[in-house]
Amino acid sequence: KNEVEQSPQNLTAQEGEFITINCSYSVGISALHWLQQHPGGGIVSLFMLSSGKKKHGRLIATINIQEKHSSLHITASHPRDSAVYICAVPRSYSGGGADGLTFGKGTHLIIQP
């Protein structure tokens, strides 16, 4: 069963700063998900990636399959980026996500004006 570690758990930064959140997992995967959860509880999928790098606006996600590590970067951070960012991977390699996901504990990000 896959285990997920995220760091840091909490991060407070000033508006405009470059943000990096890290995620490590224990078992080889087909794809990794980065999610954003706002205070109300709703979760939005930001990225699903299986190799290399993806970019969407000010968000960049990278993954190193060999090292079982992924990072989420936010450039020119803004107070509206304040949320919990969660990394998730398939529960097992053979499941490929069909048996659900294992989630990191999340990184609570606060961007101050």
Place this chain on the structure above:
Amino acid sequence: SAVISQKPSRDICQRGTSLTIQCQVDSQVTMMFWYRQQPGQSLTLIATANQGSEATYESGFVIDKFPISRPNLTFSTLTVSNMSPEDSSIYLCAGQNPGELFFGEGSRLTVL
């Protein structure tokens, strides 16, 4: 991306009662899952909702406590039965299609 409408968004319930949470998807979904997020914790899988058959439950979760239905590819319900304060959590449904993952808005339950 598909959209899931989940309700209720929140509720306050009395101990011993049951509550049913509904998720309606605006298109057919291959896989549907129910997760629980206890305060300050990450999401934990309760069960996989199987269309037309009994759900597949994870260790620590049983059908009598969390009965699940999925009559078709766009709708699922989770019932939290005989609630106790320990059941106070956010409950989320999630859908997966190849290359796509999406969540309901969550149901925040408080049990008194």
